Amino acid sequence: MDVLKKYRIFVDGSSGTTGLRIADRLAARPEFELLTIAEADRKDPAARAAVINQSDLTFLCLPDAAAKEIIPLVRQDVRILDTSTAHRTASGWLYGMPELDNTRKALKTATRVAVPGCHASGFIAPVAPLVRRGLIAPDAALCCFSLTGYSGGGKSMIAQYEAERTDEELYAPRPYGLTLHHKHLPEMMAVCGLHTAPVFCPVVADYYAGMETVVQLQRTQLNGDAKDLASVLADYYAGSPVITVHPFDPDNMPGFLPSNALAGKDSMEIFVTASPDGGQIQLISRFDNLGKGSSGAAVQCMNLMLGLDETEGLAL
Incomplete structure (x- = not known):
């Protein structure tokens, strides 16, 4: 035995x-x-x-x-x-x-x-492969926001949200890190090989767990269109047991992407969306800030x- x-x-x-x-x-x-x-x-x-x-x-x-x-x-x-x-x-x-x-x-x-880091994971997962494969230049000026449940703030924030509330502000999404000097920025730059820090805005909202990170791009910044980006990401993460890349399908995009859809899971989903003319593109990663985050x-x-x-x- x-x-x-x-x-x-x-x-x-x-x-x-x-x-x-x-x-x-x-x-x-x-x-x-x-x-x-x-x-x-x-x-x-x-x-x-x-x-x-x-x-x-x-x-x-x-x-x-x-x-x-x-x-x-x-x-x-x-x-x-x-x-x-x-x-x-x-x-x-x-x-x-x-x-x-x-x-x-x-x-x-x-x-x-x-x-x-949690926000960093949501940024790095779609961006790093595209920089490494030459579709995003290292000197690109990127913009990102990331929505998280309040559990990301640790015990004190959890207690604040789950206590009997007297602060009406807690019911609304709250951007923070407003000095644009968030602690995740160094790893976001270093791991992706970027020369310029992205403009990054994290947002905490009134739900327990789940995260959605959105990187917004202009087509003129890229060496490829939305379909190319989705294809490269799908190839990069092919066979991954944790990360799934959804095909670029502009005709069948959901109207909403709830950020708590993977709460309680350790997986991550990546979506690529685009404007009708393809001139503006979004990279969206969705996961649990307490799981893959x-x-x-x-x-x-x-x-x-x-x-x-x-x-x-x-x-x-």
Whole structure:
């Protein structure tokens, strides 16, 4: 009788939204032994590092400063998945979007992996392949907005939206990051190979989970039309178990694309739409900010790093 191999996993910061969801996913899988730390030691870097160094793989679900603080104390051979912004453009770290070029292969031996940001995932998934295939120039001036459910704001925002409300503003969509200096911009530029930061407007709305990211383009910016873009994206993601690219079909586009349609899922859909004359084009990605936008993406990376089936534990 075969004995199931147990991987020792630590979720550092398991009380936050992302950490809790990752811990819940792993608790349901018999191949994992979840390591724990005493409550009194949760803010002690040395105590945390001691647990991390006992693990086969650790998720960092921490503020940026705490994620940066712990890394020098961790052995290089311990596999780390950082869900914070801290290392997404850092030297020596692999950007954890398996679908991009050779990333899936690289994850099998990587020990330092940065999990993509939620809004960034929605931008990078359609844009990076088109830059890499020459349909969007690296110096293109891009415009993007991204709609998210309030769970993306973490515990405090969830509590704000789900408490008895006295603030009427919470019932309306609310653009934020109005200084155009959002924390996801560096990874959006770096991973896509862009020379100019996109004009990016995130929007939070009165629903729990789900995200829709829209990149708006002028045909004059592109080396191809909407059909070409959809074809290149479909070829790029052919065979992906997570990302689906819908064919460009202007005669059968739905009237609406609800941004919460994939809530509770770990998959992503990409749509290409265009004006009747083809002069204006939109790239739309739809997914769950808590799924492919955070914990689902982290679990997908973990599976590949440990040599497990890529989709194990994912809801697709």
